[in-house]
Amino acid sequence: MTVATALPLHPLALLLPELPEAEHEGLTASIAKHGQLTPATSWVSPDGVEWLIDGRHRARACEQLGVPLRVERLDGDQAAARAFVLGANVLRRHLTPSQRAAAASALATRGRGESGSTAASLTQTQAAAAAGVSERLVRAARTFATDEELTDAVIRGELTVTEAERRARGALRLQLSRESETQEWLTPWSIVEGVVRALGCIDGDPCAEPGRRIPASWHLTEDDDALRRSWENPDGTASRVFLNPPWDRAHQFVRRLLAEHDGGHVEQAVVLLPARLGSDYVTALTVRGYPRVELTGRLKFEPGRGATRTGRGEAHFASMLVGVGVALEAMHEAFGDQGVVVQAWATTPA
Template identity: 30%
Template sequence: MKTIEYTKYQIHSAAALFPPMSDGEFAELMADIGTNGQQMPILVYRNKIVDGRERLRACHKLGIEPVYKDVGKLDVPTSAFIVSQNLHRRHLSDSQRAMIAAKLSNTKKGTNQHTAEAVSQKQAASACNVSVDSLQRASKVLESGHEDLIQSVESGELDVSNAATLITLPREELDDLVQRSAKEMIARAKKERDEARDELRKRKLEQIDKTRKNSQPFDHGVGPFNVIYADPPWDYIPEVQLGYPAMKLDAICDLLRGSKAVSPDAVLFLWVPASLIAEGLKVIEAWGFRYITHAIWHKGESGMGSYFRMAHEVLMFATRGSTAIPEVPTGARPGSVFSYRRGMHSQKPEELYWVIERMYPELPKMELFRRGVSRDGWYSWGNEVQHGPATPLGQQIVDAMAVEPVAGELTEMVEAGDAVNDLEPQAA
């Protein structure tokens, strides 16, 4: 009798990206091969099995000689090829695919992503049809090293979002919890998220109250100014989501109504959420201006929205007075669409200051609702104006990241181009 060699090829280590078949799935595979024979060959690359380890195991159990096929040259990393061969055949949940993507990704920001076998997080997430956020949550679960918790996700018993929440528990408590039912684990994860969300909300409200207490009445004795640049804190979604104190429309309208701080001859640049154009026109009228035109800030990638996924914001332009305002030089007239990347939440492009300064270099300028240190040559007013040296952008980002989003919470806040009725949770 011919001896069948089942260890002719080693199994590629990347095959471990996929969890083994369940007993039921393997029994079905054995039954199919036993009845119909091995219809799909076991794929080999550089003397290692890259696809078909379960078929090999079934052949061994049945005493059938396996059929192999060498794939030759690969145009993609070996691990990516293994994923492409297996993903469409396995009925895996989003969380299981996220775990595979996390294992598949072998490069991180700042590392060499140009080697032959390098797979970035974005590439791995795309290959497994999951979001980068889901991949990163899966990475945290894997990095925890808690084998029982990892097994719960890879088996499909627990989703990766809940697992990522549970890894913050003390080790002994987590050890006990994973021995219980998935229902209990999910309930505990929800409790942890709710408590963290409540704490985050409390911290945000405390910061908003602190900022509000810093408010100073507007000094109508300053100026007069010929250029007004304003980014009002429109009251269109809850302050806890905005992250700063909002103002009612009437209060915004009253701010410069009849103010001597504004020259009789002046221009106004007014930021308005895309869904609050009508309110912007009311402010323009209340401040004694007439609407002329507007520009669009294209923010790059689309955000959220119930009707349109918002990717822009409106900068309204208005004038008042006679022809005393100098004409904008032809070479200083910008296009009506500005394409600048989003910054931190509600932050407007720094480049807009340069645009305005080129348009009206000689006129006195005032910025309302300024955040940070006043810009050289400008008068600034607002409850977030800093007095002293500017906080470097890098430190601003570090400070912003210090408040870690709660798992499952909306982490990319709607920018000022999205109205309250445009808010819609985005799938992780």
């Protein structure tokens, strides 16, 4: 146990909303009368800085009263700090499932390849367990994770996860409806929505059209030469990718996807391909046991450059979706209404 007059606030300490002023006044009065019964918690980052990660309201009350803050130091890595903050606040506060899910989503940032003591963050499964909510609700919260206003509104209790998810999808639809015409036939929006549900979010689009229509954090167009670029996120974490490659070069992009996945640069991916069973690239995916969706009917693409806004381009052959590193259940939940979901026995290590 240590005593501190001031410690810098770590962003983790600011994850959940402020206490209502009446509750804060009650806390201050209690500390004035009985002393600080529960210590705050600090954590030392790898660069040696000691941060306050829990107890900002106790720190504010002690500062107002002119008394030192009692602090206990948490040992462990950043993942341990994240788990502590989430678990402590969920247990201490009366939060709705949506508030807990939004907080868990904000902390669930572990990429593929991070494990054990080297991991700096949490998986969605770990964050959901710490928050006491379903992983499905955490995945839903990921759909608006990059929208600070929606995330803050959910954490403040002003919106549910379902309402925020609906608004986020509506904003994306509006954005797409306002786009100028391009020269391509574009991925149907129903497929894009399914990919977001299956992955939680789309980090990268390595085969983006010039308009960068897919709602991803980063895009690689033809000018970027994706076959020579890494597909990991700019911060070095493993990405979640949607891949709709030029179908005459599908075999090249599938080989690259598998190499990026095996190398830990891509955590999960959904790839849209011609359903050419027996082709090299389909076989390379099938033998690993990755689930695939054999889409019903011929895929109808959205109009792009060179097409009327009312036109729809129909593929001349069947299409399929393959989930690389994606669970069979997630593919069925996302695409079960668009085709048949199948999975082969894996004959080589995934």
